[in-house]
Amino acid sequence: MEHLLEIKDLYVVYKGDDALVRAVNGVDLTLERGETLGLVGETGAGKTTTALAIMRLLPDRIGFIEKGQILLDGNDITKASDADMRVLRGSLVSMIFQDPMTSLNPTIRVGEQVGEVLELHHKELGKEEIEKRVDEIFTLVGLPPERKTDYPHQFSGGMRQRIVIAIALACQPQLLLADEPTTALDVTIQAQVLELMQQLKEKLHTSTILITHDLGVVAETCDKVAIMYAGEIIEIGTVEDIFEGGAHHPYTEGLFGSIPDLEKKERRLHPIDGMMPDPADLPEGCKFHDRCPKATERCASQPPAMYRWGTHGIRCHLFGEEPDKL
Numbered sequence: 426m427e428h429l430l431e432i433k434d435l436y437v438v439y440k441g442d443d444a445l446v447r448a449v450n451g452v453d454l455t456l457e458r459g460e461t462l463g464l465v466g467e468t469g470a471g472k473t474t475t476a477l478a479i480m481r482l483l484p485d486r487i488g489f490i491e492k493g494q495i496l497l498d499g500n501d502i503t504k505a506s507d508a509d510m511r512v513l514r515g516s517l518v519s520m521i522f523q524d525p526m527t528s529l530n531p532t533i534r535v536g537e538q539v540g541e542v543l544e545l546h547h548k549e550l551g552k553e554e555i556e557k558r559v560d561e562i563f564t565l566v567g568l569p570p571e572r573k574t575d576y577p578h579q580f581s582g583g584m585r586q587r588i589v590i591a592i593a594l595a596c597q598p599q600l601l602l603a604d605e606p607t608t609a610l611d612v613t614i615q616a617q618v619l620e621l622m623q624q625l626k627e628k629l630h631t632s633t634i635l636i637t638h639d640l641g642v643v644a645e646t647c648d649k650v651a652i653m654y655a656g657e658i659i660e661i662g663t664v665e666d667i668f669e670g671g672a673h674h675p676y677t678e679g680l681f682g683s684i685p686d687l688e689k690k691e692r693r694l695h696p697i698d699g700m701m702p703d704p705a706d707l708p709e710g711c712k713f714h715d716r717c718p719k720a721t722e723r724c725a726s727q728p729p730a731m732y733r734w735g736t737h738g739i740r741c742h743l744f745g746e747e748p749d750k751l
């Protein structure tokens with residue numbers, strides 16, 4: 426079966442005046458239809474850059490896809506023209522950003538902002554039909570349709586995020602990229618927005634990549650988890666593979682405080698001693714070696730491969746030669 430999303434050996438760089446920042450370094454990822462993947466890691470691990478590359482929204486003249494393929498429903502995003510991307514964005518893939526105010530135009534009524542997306546992708550629809558669809562989408566995300574003539578500043582943070590979700594879902598994209606969609610919201614509203622996303626996933630069968638620091642959210646809402654460090658996926662698996670005992674990457678063990686536990690549902694990543702390496706000056710060997718309590722001499726010079734057992738993969742020399750350790 427064809428995957429909805431297949432990322433193969435993706436490298437993304439940011440070119441500055443005197444530095445080359447290596448933000449994504451050889452990411453491989455697949456996502457099936459209707460599946461939710463949690464993308465987890467510290468700030469600067471490459472999660473948002475991966476999402477922006479899928480959207481082809483890397484900063485102009487600074488961010489570049491250096492190598493690799495992004496196949497979305499059979500379309501190679503890395504080769505699509507800007508005109509093709511304008512069509513694919515919205516109809517095939519949409520993104521929800523952390524702060525709803527950055528995605529909304531403060532001077533345009535919210536209903537018009539949802540309607541604009543429909544007009545762009547459904548030129549065959551007349552004015553009345555668009556109005557009807559806007560009302561339906563408002564109802565779908567739990568907003569009263571009569572408020573479509575209000576401006577963004579007239580809504581609370583949680584309602585604004587619902588409007589952003591309405592815009593993202595207006596054309597029923599097959600893939601939704603949600604970058605910390607609830608971080609700017611208070612806890613009660615966070616729960617409501619996550620529940621809404623879950624309901625929409627069931628109704629519309631949308632696939633989602635959820636970028637988050639919140640491991641509790643991952644345990645509750647995701648099917649698969651990928652953990653990123655210094656632009657690489659260092660562990661990947663089903664929620665059970667990652668949250669249940671057994672073998673884990675030393676970085677994952679550090680993140681979860683100890684061995685992850687699906688029952689305990691850790692809510693936050695634990696800080697690990699040291700800093701992530703400078704992406705403009707990445708070390709040789711394993712990128713985690715100067716923070717890793719299990720590092721050996723080999724780790725400083727040889728980059729580890731991703732070793733896979735069924736659905737579970739770990740990028741670490743410790744698992745390379747002794748798979749029965751698992």
Ligand code: SF4
Nearest residue numbers: 711714717724741742
């Ligand atoms: Fe630690 Fe070495 Fe494994 Fe890297 S390869 S995580 S340094 S043991």
